[in-house]
Amino acid sequence: MPALATTHSLNDYLKLPISRYREQLKQGNAKYIEVSYTHRSKPYQYSIQLSKSACHYGGYRYWWLCPKCSQRVSVLYCAGMYVCRHCIGANYGSQLQQPIDRLFSRADAIRQRLGWQSGVAHGIDERPKGMHHSTYERLVNEHERVTAKIWQQTLDKLGCTS
Known part of the structure; x- marks a missing residue:
């Protein structure tokens, strides 16, 4: 039986997809992205490490490395800091x-x-x-x-x- 509706869904969190930085990543060989935002009246400013993998037909695909667990993901979710869905523990x-x-x-x-x-x-x-x-x-x-x-x-x- 699925979890009750009181469980948090990923829809409850702000998303930070790597695709948002596509143009910036085309510019060069980025190793990290600086993020700066306010969440619940608390300012955050830190860098999120990036990883890249080669595509079959050339070029590269960039990934976030979760600041908490270092897992390679394409979307981070805001729970104070931006972390992966596994660290939040939320479901689709x-x-x-x-x-x-x-x-x-x-x-x-x-x-x-x-x-x-x-x-x-x-x-x-x-x-x-x-x-x-x-x-x-x-x-x-x-x-x-x-x-x-x-x-x-x-x-x-x-x-x-x-």
Whole structure:
């Protein structure tokens, strides 16, 4: 069973993606980035060490080295200091979803891909332009299976099943 909603999600923290410094990193061979900010009325100023790895088709990809554990990551999260998600101990939002919420999320994703409006009920719509017939049929069938599970879980919760 997923953790309760009282557990912190990564959405609760400010993010510092390495991509924010892409242009600055193109300039030269950086070993660290200086950060300066205020968090909860307390000023912070320090440097975060960088690492880089070679890409298959040339060039390099830069990574943060977490100031706390030195793990190589692409995003740091602000918990006073910027640290990796492992040091914060927070989960992704999807890890905190209950099983019924996962079903609703999957149904919404399918509806969006098919160009249908949100909601459990839908009419027979046309296949989206450019979508292969077999893909359309597979998504429609999956949507029917997911909505059937949603209805079944709802009825089970209400005690309406025999």
